[in-house]
Structure formats: C-alpha cells, structure tokens
Amino acid sequence: MKRTAFLLISLLIFLTACDKDISTQPQPVGIPEINIVPPQMLPAAPQYEPPPTEPYMTVPQSAPVTKIEVTKTDFFPKEIRVNKGDKVRLQLTAIDADHTFVLNAFRINEELQRGEDVLIEFTADKTGAFSFITDKPGDLAQGKLYVR
Secondary structure: OHHHHHHHHHHHHHHHHHHOOOOOOOOOOOOOOOOOOOOOOOOOOOOOOOOOOOOOOOOOOOOOEEEEEEOOOOEEOOEEEEOOOOEEEEEEEEOOOOEEEEEHHHOEEEEEOEOOEEEEEEEOOOOEEEEEEEOOOOOOOEEEEEEO
16 A cells, blocks of 8 residues: 555656646747848949140150179179160169279279169260279179170
C-alpha cells in the first residue's frame, strides 16, 4: 500500500510538472528593414581647358639640362653628345664628396659641394671629343663630351 501511494504521488507530481508550458525554443527576433536606394548617375567629369593664350605668343626655347652625378670613380652618365653651336647646360651633383669638375677645352673649372646642384652653361663652339674629369687627389672619374 505504501508502494501504491508512493507511485500515485510520483505520478501526480509528474503530471503536474508536464502540465506547465516550458518553452525552450527562442522567440523570433525582428529583422530591421533595409531600404535599398538605386544608384544615381554621377555628373560628367569636368573638362580641362587650358588658359587662353595669344596666337602670336612664342615660348622661348631653352637648352635641355643634362643631369650628371659625380662620384670619386665615375660620372653618370659618362658620355654627352651635342652638336656644334648648341648651348650646353650641365647640372652636376657631387654624390659622395666635394669635387672639382674640369673641362679644359671649354675653360671650365667648377667646385662641386657634396649634395648641391651646380649648373654649368656654355656653347659648344668646336667639334671633337673632349675629356672631363674630377680634379681632386684620389679621384678617378673621367667622361667625354662629343661635339659633332
């Protein structure tokens, strides 16, 4: 009898527990609405118009500048080719130390400070192959100027 009462009470407790609404499933969450805007056409790119110039205006032609890097052992570039009568413009830059640039045929002897640009201008008034050097003790740099 005790056993029957125990089973009856256990069954009653079980049925009472099963009667409760225990929901373990997650509740649906609302997704925010996203408004998609159709792409808009971009305006046309502005067209570049150069400033107006006078039709008779001429731009002065200047001689091109040849850039030369100078080191104790070399010139970069080491050969320069020009025509007789050309105005020659050399922009020399001493890379590793102070140097003296010498082009005897055109009486050029110019001190170069390391890291500074020096502009040398002259007219190539004679034809031939002319050597230029750096004239400091221990310098070995040599180059050629060809005038045709």
